[in-house]
Amino acid sequence: MSVQQLSRPASDAAPEAAPPRRPARRPRNPDAIWRVYFRKPLVRIALPILVVIVLASVIGPMLTGDPFATNHPTFVPPNAEYPLGTDNLGRDYLGRVLMGGQVSLLVGFSVAFLCLTVALVVGGLAGFYGGVLDTVLVKISEFFQVIPGIVLALVAAAILGSNLAMIVIILSVTMWPGVARIVRAEAMRISQLGYVESQRAAGFLSLRILWSDVLPNAMPPVLVATTMTVARAILAESGLSFLGIGDANRPSWGALLNQAQPYISTAWWLALFPGLCIFIVVLAINLLGDALNDALNPSIGRVK
Amino acid sequence: MHGPVATEVGRAAGHSKEISHAAHACSTVEPERGRPMKAMAVHLGKVLFSSVILLVVVITILFLLLELAPGDPIQTLVGDVPISDALREQIYATFGLDKPAWERYLIYMGNVLTGNLGVSFGTEVPVSQLIGERIGNTLALAIPSFILSTIGAVVIGSIAAKTRKRWLDTLLSGSAVALFSLPNFWLGLMLIILFSITLGWLPTQGKAPYGVEGIEVQYMILPLITMATSELAFKARIMRASMIESLGQDFMDTARSKGMADRAALWRHALPNALLPMVTVAGLSLSHVLAGSVLVERVFGWPGMGLLFIGAIERQDTFLVLGIVIVLTVTILIVNLVTDIVYGLVDPRLRSRVTRPVRSEP
Numbered sequence: 001m002s003v004q005q006l007s008r009p010a011s012d013a014a015p016e017a018a019p020p021r022r023p024a025r026r027p028r029n030p031d032a033i034w035r036v037y038f039r040k041p042l043v044r045i046a047l048p049i050l051v052v053i054v055l056a057s058v059i060g061p062m063l064t065g066d067p068f069a070t071n072h073p074t075f076v077p078p079n080a081e082y083p084l085g086t087d088n089l090g091r092d093y094l095g096r097v098l099m100g101g102q103v104s105l106l107v108g109f110s111v112a113f114l115c116l117t118v119a120l121v122v123g124g125l126a127g128f129y130g131g132v133l134d135t136v137l138v139k140i141s142e143f144f145q146v147i148p149g150i151v152l153a154l155v156a157a158a159i160l161g162s163n164l165a166m167i168v169i170i171l172s173v174t175m176w177p178g179v180a181r182i183v184r185a186e187a188m189r190i191s192q193l194g195y196v197e198s199q200r201a202a203g204f205l206s207l208r209i210l211w212s213d214v215l216p217n218a219m220p221p222v223l224v225a226t227t228m229t230v231a232r233a234i235l236a237e238s239g240l241s242f243l244g245i246g247d248a249n250r251p252s253w254g255a256l257l258n259q260a261q262p263y264i265s266t267a268w269w270l271a272l273f274p275g276l277c278i279f280i281v282v283l284a285i286n287l288l289g290d291a292l293n294d295a296l297n298p299s300i301g302r303v304k
Numbered sequence: 305m306h307g308p309v310a311t312e313v314g315r316a317a318g319h320s321k322e323i324s325h326a327a328h329a330c331s332t333v334e335p336e337r338g339r340p341m342k343a344m345a346v347h348l349g350k351v352l353f354s355s356v357i358l359l360v361v362v363i364t365i366l367f368l369l370l371e372l373a374p375g376d377p378i379q380t381l382v383g384d385v386p387i388s389d390a391l392r393e394q395i396y397a398t399f400g401l402d403k404p405a406w407e408r409y410l411i412y413m414g415n416v417l418t419g420n421l422g423v424s425f426g427t428e429v430p431v432s433q434l435i436g437e438r439i440g441n442t443l444a445l446a447i448p449s450f451i452l453s454t455i456g457a458v459v460i461g462s463i464a465a466k467t468r469k470r471w472l473d474t475l476l477s478g479s480a481v482a483l484f485s486l487p488n489f490w491l492g493l494m495l496i497i498l499f500s501i502t503l504g505w506l507p508t509q510g511k512a513p514y515g516v517e518g519i520e521v522q523y524m525i526l527p528l529i530t531m532a533t534s535e536l537a538f539k540a541r542i543m544r545a546s547m548i549e550s551l552g553q554d555f556m557d558t559a560r561s562k563g564m565a566d567r568a569a570l571w572r573h574a575l576p577n578a579l580l581p582m583v584t585v586a587g588l589s590l591s592h593v594l595a596g597s598v599l600v601e602r603v604f605g606w607p608g609m610g611l612l613f614i615g616a617i618e619r620q621d622t623f624l625v626l627g628i629v630i631v632l633t634v635t636i637l638i639v640n641l642v643t644d645i646v647y648g649l650v651d652p653r654l655r656s657r658v659t660r661p662v663r664s665e666p
Contacts, residue, residue: 142354142358146362155370261603264501271497282486290481
């Protein structure tokens with residue numbers, strides 16, 4: 001398609017039409033990163049799946065009826081009327097799984113967003129300026145490497161309360177150093193490069209250089225790490241709520257699994273579907289992250 | 305893909321310096337005595353010191369968190385019944401709750417230094433005794449699953465790297481991503497549904513039939529699989545990347561050019577070099593396994609430290625929670641220390657100038 005558009009002015013051979021045409025649109029770059037990205041077969045599978053699940057979770061509960069209504073028969077296996085069956089209180093399980101998706105996805109994306117924000121600020125400053133902040137960041141990330149996040153999150157959530165906002169904050173606190181370390185490493189690397197040096201020579205403020213050059217150029221690996229953080233946050237949240245630590249009013253997929261465990265010998269569908277959703281979403285996000293990594297660093301992982 | 309041999313030979317010729325370096329890394333260097341050993345000792349001393357600092361920070365943070373906990377531990381203890389002020393005073397005095405927080409903190413730190421982890425709230429059983437009863441069960445799952453997953457990861461990662469970009473690699477790498485994305489407690493639930501409930505082959509809960517001491521093997525199978533899979537996937541991915549890098553190094557060209565068979569070169573040169581980063585990853589993985597045992601033990605009703613930990617959190621059993629975290633942290637710190645030592649021992653390049661290896665996150 002792009003070839004046709006490019007070749008048209010020449011083949012038309014209309015000299016008066018050519019001058020206004022040329023600056024109108026930049027020629028499409030078939031090797032633009034996002035184009036390479038969307039050409040990947042895995043992306044073409046994983047992205048629609050993720051989009052469908054996100055949309056179903058957001059819109060779905062409006063269509064399936066009240067997920068809290070207990071006016072259905074109890075323990076109905078999946079059938080035409082109840083595609084995912086009903087639970088022990090006679091609630092339509094499809095509605096509950098979709099509701100759970102809202103919570104799990106919300107937690108996953110907001111944790112990743114928070115981590116990215118904090119990591120860019122702290123990691124960027126630490127890597128670019130070094131000094132005390134850098135030492136502190138290194139120590140903090142060592143701390144979180146030693147203490148398993150889930151242990152800390154369990155204690156913190158049990159104590160500070162387990163509403164949705166608190167879970168997001170706790171998970172972000174345990175996960176941001178992972179992203180920040182990558183920002184720091186990239187910022188350190190970039191701050192040694194020639195274009196930063198020439199900007200310094202040109203007299204730009206160092207904060208401006210950080211904002212305009214260092215951080216944008218640090219983004220590729222950081223974006224990949226952030227994508228993976230979404231997946232890790234969803235997994236971590238599901239683990240916490242499986243252990244009974246989560247917002248009781250808004251059961252996530254993990255909380256549904258927690259509630260399903262006592263009925264596991266009779267009602268297999270209660271345990272199957274929420275976990276399957278977690279698995280598919282996390283897998284899709286991990287695949288998208290891997291593909292993003294490939295698209296951003298084509299040289300890494302390629303067979304020579 | 306045209307002319308890979310030509311490019312590889314060209315690269316090999318261009319990097320003769322690196323070849324000698326790689327050959328140095330592969331050959332067994334006489335362990336030097338004197339200065340390197342001293343450097344190692346200084347390094348370990350530093351690591352030990354920062355480990356102790358870290359432990360103190362962990363205890364302090366958790367102590368503060370537990371101080372902040374809302375709710376009345378006494379009410380949790382006696383249940384939902386009103387109690388008299390006199391009794392309350394008495395219980396406070398028994399457990400030392402009448403003192404201010406900082407004083408209790410100092411007393412507790414002093415006790416920890418002498419190896420006394422306090423008593424469990426309410427039952428007055430020493431925390432160390434409670435942990436001692438359970439830690440064996442946790443390790444009985446964690447260590448075999450760690451060993452199995454490490455061996456499996458090395459084998460699978462190497463095969464995937466060797467057959468890269470062919471169907472076997474695609475299959476193995478794809479399964480690794482899939483296993484890595486599984487919530488492993490859910491995998492446990494599914495295994496129970498399949499093997500215990502539907503097929504009736506294996507028991508669902510616990511470590512042995514009721515009233516039987518010890519651990520029975522068929523009770524271990526499902527928890528082991530559950531624990532090992534995600535770690536297997538995590539390590540296999542890293543092993544594959546490490547092996548691919550190792551296979552692409554110039555010393556492999558050297559090995560081939562001196563007429564070494566592919567398989568022999570893989571065993572003699574590529575594998576040892578690819579295993580180096582795995583030392584660090586294995587240390588990390590062991591701490592994953594220990595932390596993950598909370599979930600796995602919950603799924604299988606396995607009476608280990610994880611179940612003890614969940615119960616302690618629910619009961620607000622401060623000293624028990626702290627005690628378990630301390631034991632866990634100390635274990636992980638020891639594992640890290642061992643990882644450091646092993647890394648220094650197996651990498652000849654590090655014997656002369658010891659630096660702390662950079663740990664990678666999953």
